[in-house]
Amino acid sequence: xxxxxxxxxxxxxxxxxxxxxxxxxxxxxxxxxxxxxxxxxxxxxxxxxxxxxxxxxxxxxxxxxxxxxxxxxxxxxxxxxxxxxxxxxxxxxxxxxxxxxxxxxxxxxxxxxxxxxxxxxxxxxxxxxxxxxxxxxxxxxxxxxxxxxxxxxxxxxxxxxx
Numbered sequence: 001x002x003x004x005x006x007x008x009x010x011x012x013x014x015x016x017x018x019x020x021x022x023x024x025x026x027x028x029x030x031x032x033x034x035x036x037x038x039x040x041x042x043x044x045x046x047x048x049x050x051x052x053x054x055x056x057x058x059x060x061x062x063x064x065x066x067x068x069x070x071x072x073x074x075x076x077x078x079x080x081x082x083x084x085x086x087x088x089x090x091x092x093x094x095x096x097x098x099x100x101x102x103x104x105x106x107x108x109x110x111x112x113x114x115x116x117x118x119x120x121x122x123x124x125x126x127x128x129x130x131x132x133x134x135x136x137x138x139x140x141x142x143x144x145x146x147x148x149x150x151x152x153x154x155x156x157x158x159x160x161x162x
Contacts, residue, residue: 011131018124021085025121032057036111043104053111060115068119077127084120091117
């Protein structure tokens with residue numbers, strides 16, 4: 001673990017950034033899954049294939065998680081997360097253009113790519129766990145929320161193996 005992350009201030013900032021990134025990307029992904037069937041039906045004029053973009057987004061997430069995990073193992077978690085979020089942002093731009101110009105194949109490719117970028121959000125939990133020592137890494141991202149004051153929480157909730 002890098003030395004600057006032993007400081008609780010840096011660790012808290014990193015956890016907050018990870019939490020915000022996951023929150024925003026999950027909100028966007030839920031909106032994507034909700035809206036793309038409607039856009040697909042509009043573009044095609046038929047509801048028969050309207051679920052295809054959502055299915056491709058889920059498959060893109062599965063493929064992207066594997067791809068980003070390989071990137072993170074070679075280049076570190078930070079670069080992998082940045083690459084994933086950047087990929088998702090660019091893909092969202094292309095998805096908007098595809099809907100605006102009524103190009104269904106571009107919509108499919110961009111939605112799959114956006115799902116791949118969303119894989120970064122799914123991998124953020126491992127980056128959060130890496131910020132803590134091994135015995136505490138399982139529950140550490142949540143300990144500040146539950147164990148900030150021993151008087152307010154049950155003692156067994158705040159015990160970590162030594």
